[in-house]
Amino acid sequence: MTNEQTILIVDDEAAIRDMIGIALDTAGFSSMTAETALEAHVNIVDRRPDLVLLDWMLPGGSGIELARRLKREELTADIPIIMLTAKTSEDNKVQGLDVGVDDYVTKPFSPRELVARIKAVLRRSTGNLRDKPIRVFDLELDPASHRVTLDDHAVDMGPTEYRLLNFFMTHPEKVFSRDHIQDQVWGANVYLEERTVDVHIGRLRKALTSASGPGINYAGLIQTVRGAGYRFSTRPD
Amino acid sequence: MTNEQTILIVDDEAAIRDMIGIALDTAGFSSMTAETALEAHVNIVDRRPDLVLLDWMLPGGSGIELARRLKREELTADIPIIMLTAKTSEDNKVQGLDVGVDDYVTKPFSPRELVARIKAVLRRSTGNLRDKPIRVFDLELDPASHRVTLDDHAVDMGPTEYRLLNFFMTHPEKVFSRDHIQDQVWGANVYLEERTVDVHIGRLRKALTSASGPGINYAGLIQTVRGAGYRFSTRPD
DNA sequence: GCTAATATGTCATGAAAATGTAACATTTCA
DNA sequence: TGAAATGTTACATTTTCATGACATATTAGC
Numbered sequence: 001m002t003n004e005q006t007i008l009i010v011d012d013e014a015a016i017r018d019m020i021g022i023a024l025d026t027a028g029f030s031s032m033t034a035e036t037a038l039e040a041h042v043n044i045v046d047r048r049p050d051l052v053l054l055d056w057m058l059p060g061g062s063g064i065e066l067a068r069r070l071k072r073e074e075l076t077a078d079i080p081i082i083m084l085t086a087k088t089s090e091d092n093k094v095q096g097l098d099v100g101v102d103d104y105v106t107k108p109f110s111p112r113e114l115v116a117r118i119k120a121v122l123r124r125s126t127g128n129l130r131d132k133p134i135r136v137f138d139l140e141l142d143p144a145s146h147r148v149t150l151d152d153h154a155v156d157m158g159p160t161e162y163r164l165l166n167f168f169m170t171h172p173e174k175v176f177s178r179d180h181i182q183d184q185v186w187g188a189n190v191y192l193e194e195r196t197v198d199v200h201i202g203r204l205r206k207a208l209t210s211a212s213g214p215g216i217n218y219a220g221l222i223q224t225v226r227g228a229g230y231r232f233s234t235r236p237d
Numbered sequence: 238m239t240n241e242q243t244i245l246i247v248d249d250e251a252a253i254r255d256m257i258g259i260a261l262d263t264a265g266f267s268s269m270t271a272e273t274a275l276e277a278h279v280n281i282v283d284r285r286p287d288l289v290l291l292d293w294m295l296p297g298g299s300g301i302e303l304a305r306r307l308k309r310e311e312l313t314a315d316i317p318i319i320m321l322t323a324k325t326s327e328d329n330k331v332q333g334l335d336v337g338v339d340d341y342v343t344k345p346f347s348p349r350e351l352v353a354r355i356k357a358v359l360r361r362s363t364g365n366l367r368d369k370p371i372r373v374f375d376l377e378l379d380p381a382s383h384r385v386t387l388d389d390h391a392v393d394m395g396p397t398e399y400r401l402l403n404f405f406m407t408h409p410e411k412v413f414s415r416d417h418i419q420d421q422v423w424g425a426n427v428y429l430e431e432r433t434v435d436v437h438i439g440r441l442r443k444a445l446t447s448a449s450g451p452g453i454n455y456a457g458l459i460q461t462v463r464g465a466g467y468r469f470s471t472r473p474d
Numbered sequence: 475g476c477t478a479a480t481a482t483g484t485c486a487t488g489a490a491a492a493t494g495t496a497a498c499a500t501t502t503c504a
Numbered sequence: 505t506g507a508a509a510t511g512t513t514a515c516a517t518t519t520t521c522a523t524g525a526c527a528t529a530t531t532a533g534c
Contacts, residue, residue, distance in 0.1 A: 038320075038338060038341060041339075041340075042340060042341065045340070045357075045361075065337065069337065073361060075361055158480075158481055158482080159481075159482095160481080160482070173381070173382045174381050174382055175381070175382060175383035175384075179356060179357075179360060180360060183357060183360065183361075188357045188361070189350075189353060189354055189357055191349070191350070191353055192483070192484090193483070193484060193485085195483090195484075195485080195521085195522095196482085196483055196484070198520095198521065198522065198523090199482090199483075199484085199522085199523080200482085200483090201522090202521095202522060202523060205522095206523095224520095224521070224522090225383050225384075226395070226396060226491070226492075226519095226520070226521080227395075227396035227492085227519090227520075228383045228396070229383075231382060231383065231384075233382065233384075235391065236391060237391065395491075395492055395493080396492075396493095397492075397493075429494070429495090430494070430495060430496085432494090432495070432496085432510090432511095433493085433494055433495070435509095435510065435511065435512090436493090436494075436495085436511090436512080436513095437493090437494095438510095438511090439510095439511060439512065439513095442511095443512095461509090461510070461511090463501095463502070463503085463508095463509065463510080464508095464509075
């Protein structure tokens with residue numbers, strides 16, 4: 001399978017983590033685990049999973065705290081969260097929904113149900129906002145098909161360049177430092193040389209250039225801001 | 238950069254404090270230290286560091302206590318904390334300290350990793366608030382896109398001229414001596430010839446002039462105050 | 475499981491831009 | 505007018521970027 005989606009399982013009980021892990025594996029997801037809210041937070045920031053399964057009843061009640069925090073911080077706000085909770089009380093649901101959690105699954109649950117919910121949430125969250133193609137002039141990036149087209153011709157680029165372009169197109173007209181770009185495109189705390197960003201910028205530009213017709217060169221949309229970083233802008237440099 | 242960020246190192250071992258201090262210094266941070274939780278708390282309240290590196294194995298387990306307290310008190314809740322932990326073997330205890338710490342680093346760690354994580358956390362916690370564009374007549378400086386426009390046309394200038402203009406536009410109608418300008422634009426403890434400021438003022442004026450249309454010359458906004466320094470003012474000289 | 479094809483990250487190098495300084499020109503004002 | 509203050513220019517040096525080459529890692533296809 002091309003792009004396996006990664007789910008982070010946050011639960012203090014090993015048995016539950018294992019059970020869910022197997023279920024996800026069977027369903028074609030890749031998974032990682034965390035026992036504590038702190039560990040989870042670090043994992044999320046560092047590796048940017050596609051979805052988080054979060055046990056409500058983490059020791060210290062920190063599950064809710066974590067959810068609130070994730071939704072508050074810009075870097076992680078768009079990662080969908082499904083709460084795992086033992087209780088069925090309305091209170092909890094209301095409280096959690098306030099936090100901006102995407103769905104609930106109450107224990108005990110069947111693996112089948114869990115997987116169904118995960119797929120639903122992923123469909124929804126990647127379906128609503130991000131699934132809409134982003135277009136700038138004749139350059140279109142379509143997350144649904146994971147494809148970039150220029151004048152209706154496919155633009156050939158590597159996965160990293162795709163993510164890079166996606167990030168830029170969703171954050172136009174702003175400068176980003178190389179560090180910031182690394183956070184967003186590679187995940188925080190991935191130690192790369194700063195120049196690596198330059199190289200991938202170069203590759204992205206080249207891809208756009210060789211796909212551009214005789215008119216505008218779309219590589220010009222990706223602008224170097226000396227001493228500051230890079231910027232995606234439709235306005236001349 | 239103008240304002241050096243300050244990191245508070247809280248550890249009872251002098252060797253570790255020194256090692257970290259040197260690493261931070263090399264990375265361009267300024268640092269201060271505390272040996273005990275009490276001392277740390279006083280320092281934090283008094284001097285408001287930009288980030289706290291906190292050893293959670295402080296004598297008496299007071300490291301955790303301090304973290305919890307800092308995150309509970311409104312005055313200090315927004316100061317990011319990175320925990321320094323010995324090992325993950327103590328998972329039971331670790332669970333108890335999910336108090337909203339921003340990241341943790343396990344000893345032994347490389348200075349490089351530590352600095353990278355510090356930067357990542359600082360970026361996360363402060364990166365969000367970006368300033369709004371500042372506009373004077375048709376001259377606009379937009380920090381978000383790191384761009385200066387005049388009548389919607391980009392004004393080309395070097396990084397230093399950008400910082401200079403940014404400083405002036407955020408402090409209009411006031412004279413500043415060359416020394417003061419140096420402190421603000423180049424940073425304190427940087428020694429330059431006084432003439433250097435003049436040169437950059439000149440470059441900034443030239444940039445504004447060549448971007449100005451036939452109407453007003455925007456270079457006139459940057460006024461020489463003989464014997465005193467320079468001033469950014471919308472009123473005629 | 476193995477191999478070929480892709481993709482990735484790092485480095486070295488050269489080019490371009492930015493910077494600080496000194497020298498010289500010009501303006502200001504007593 | 506002339507000394508002090510400021511403006512301007514040229515240039516050597518430093519910093520920052522772009523890019524091709526390469527070694528490694530990952531993926532896809534068989």
